[in-house]
Amino acid sequence: MLTSNFRELLEGRWGLGNFLCVGLDSEPEKIPQSARKATARETILNFNKAIVDSTKDLVCAFKPNPAFYEAHGEGGWGALKDTIAYIHESAPEVPVILDAKRGDIGNTNIAYARGAFDDLGADAITVQPYLGGEPLAPFLARKEKGIIVLCHTSNSGAGEIQNLKTEDGVPLYKVVARLATEKWNANRNCCVMVGATYSEELAEIRAIVGDMPILTAGIGAQNGDLAKTMRAGLDNNKKGLIINASRSIIFASSGEDFAQIARSKAQELQSEMQKALS
């Protein structure tokens, strides 16, 4: 496998007008009967291949979340690895973001980085900021990879911690955005994750991070507003956004037409994005 550079791959996709990221939250119980096989492992992989084939020309990234694979043990983990290998093979121009939200001390993050990048072959990973920047070094040292720090998440209770104001009146999510920009980005591979359900905060964070890529989740099933998200989140070059939708695309149909319907849903979002861009 040739070494690819996450940021360069992204720029290539943005250049084609692709901002959509398809989240492969591929729970076997939700996978249409017509795509099911004898084992969870085969079912997940078979389904993911069909979704990748039907959407790969429309996206800027694919984003599997390991939670839905780990829940099925080693077979699930095997399906995750095979899915990433399949994407690299059939769409080498599309980066894969492992939405793992990992975060441990440095010695342990060496192992997480090894798993995500060397074993699974992901191009980027999402990470937790709670332990600070120091233990993120094993991730950040991988210059060609994208290290996406959780900044303001999409969930309804995100503010309980993230909106806490620090002594000088700045909320925690802005402190994290500043640290990611000013201290953790020496290798120009740091990114942030911001929920599309919080477009005001997204605009504030864009003002802090400059042209850093922002992964935004929460349009679709979580009801984030796409046009608002783009107004708030695009950088000065009208780029910089990775806009994820998972369930609203991959599980849009439970029939045999699931892959075509996923494509239609992705196309709908792409036209909405084009409208918002112009």
Add this chain to the structure above:
Amino acid sequence: MLTSNFRELLEGRWGLGNFLCVGLDSEPEKIPQSARKATARETILNFNKAIVDSTKDLVCAFKPNPAFYEAHGEGGWGALKDTIAYIHESAPEVPVILDAKRGDIGNTNIAYARGAFDDLGADAITVQPYLGGEPLAPFLARKEKGIIVLCHTSNSGAGEIQNLKTEDGVPLYKVVARLATEKWNANRNCCVMVGATYSEELAEIRAIVGDMPILTAGIGAQNGDLAKTMRAGLDNNKKGLIINASRSIIFASSGEDFAQIARSKAQELQSEMQKALS
């Protein structure tokens, strides 16, 4: 497998004077030659069985960190599952803490809880506080399990985020300790994790959390002081601490005697703990 209760298992072990938790950070590259087998999966399992057999009467818990298993793909994940099954079989009175430091939105945490508790069979899991208490619900709903929230971690840069003072002058780690105690503990299954390398903060956190179990990591390889940790961290009943050591026990010898030396190291720590208790 009978349903066990994490807190009850812990109380049973504390009642025997066992406060030591052995961290199964079982990196195959560090496993003695004499314990190696044909595959990483077999090597890890073989090594873990020997460590479990030689220390199970001395501990209050075992704590595998999935980072070191994920790094070896599905075989590593299989070894993790088999290790937990082996502990339940050979030492059903000793709870297993999955030190996964997971944290995502609620919909995703359902899958993480399923993976950790139903597929792997862990009795407790460590979780991230950054997304707030709302998405922790799928973990906290499992009344019989221990949900251990990162509060103040052991790494040198922990303070970058965790020591940030909030508007009323209270540092973030204390805010997390208060939330864990006052809001997230409705099922009496919430615990906190505090680095043994920060004994002052440990004492402050104990004052907030009452008799909540505290998992403390960082004695041993990270040089936390055991006597100080116990003075700072025990509750009013001289219980409440899960004191983890990983590398300093499991990799104390690289020879054929690794399991006996691991036992000696565990016994040394246990005597030091008995001294500190009296």
